Amino acid sequence: MGEVKVIGSTLSLFCTRVEWALKLKGVEYEYIHEDLLNKSPLLLKHNPVHKKVPVVLHGDRAIAESLVILEYLDDTWKESPMLPQDPYEKSMARFLAKFNDEKCILGAFNACKAEGEEKEKAIESAKESLSFLEKQIEGKMFFGGGKIGFLDFAVGWIPLWLGAMEQVGEMKLLDAEKFPSLHEWSQNFIQIPLIKEALPPRQKVVANLTAFVSYLRSLASHKQ
Template structure:
């Protein structure tokens, strides 16, 4: 097709990782450009002057911003592997849970693990309550998308991989098999998938990186 697909990302970002997974599932060829958010490139600021954040997908010179928007764009633009369900009601449900994870769960998990000792017990309790909703939605399915990885699974990579890194780096325990057996089984299935496994950052590098980043931020408060 002669099309150009660029992805601006950060190796440690679950949001960048989502987009890479979607592109790989679709079989789309792309060029990855690693960004330093402490020293943002002129191209990043050109394509996302509003927020200056990653990920940014650039398709034939046209930028698409925000990981959830990018995932839907990828699904609508390239045929093949379905990321969202075809049924309108199921698509709406998937969008709801994707938004729930991004707007509610991700900030709560980060706060529970990296929010500091003050108020940690309450933060852990609140995060656990949110994880219960995710556990119940999974039901008896292999993936949130059924028998294959879909939108909610990709969005939930923050639970499937990054939460374990948060826990290891902070010493907080949230996702235990006795409390969340279905979610733990899903995590095992998710990270065992070859597409997922091949696109996750190295854990031994990510743990100290996040400990330094978030731990230092809390120490300075």
């Protein structure tokens, strides 16, 4: 099948979802740690378009973009399928994963870094996006039903990274009363051994995010 290598950064939620998928599939892999402040020729060669992690190398092939990688892994290793078989269900899972990345993660991050008047608006907008995820998980154990899969890994940033964003941004987004199902899913998800095993330490995620947010805020204040 060819050797599998992950070019990644352990503090990245996008890289962590790829590790979860590899572990679920029981695929052995080598982890190549990328210094995002001084990107390696290997990363630039294999992801010249975005220059971002994660990149998976499978033999002589390179696959970039975490959601694309999850689909590649699912197509290549058939055991423990992550995506639904039904075409409509599959397209919904893809749609929601994209929505999660573009609206929920970005919305929460924007709320985290926002200050002053913009903050309340950004918080409301992030909560509105999260409420769509809440509807998807209502009455279910996992997003795809009874088994962990593609959407759980996509939304898997919530227990750790959303908590870190709340801490750094001094705000609350995932209120247990407003989002009971998402909150419960999040608590259960983080207890699963496969998930726990690949999670980076919370303090490191918080420290990294704190540095990144203050860098972005200082850039913004110099522009004014």
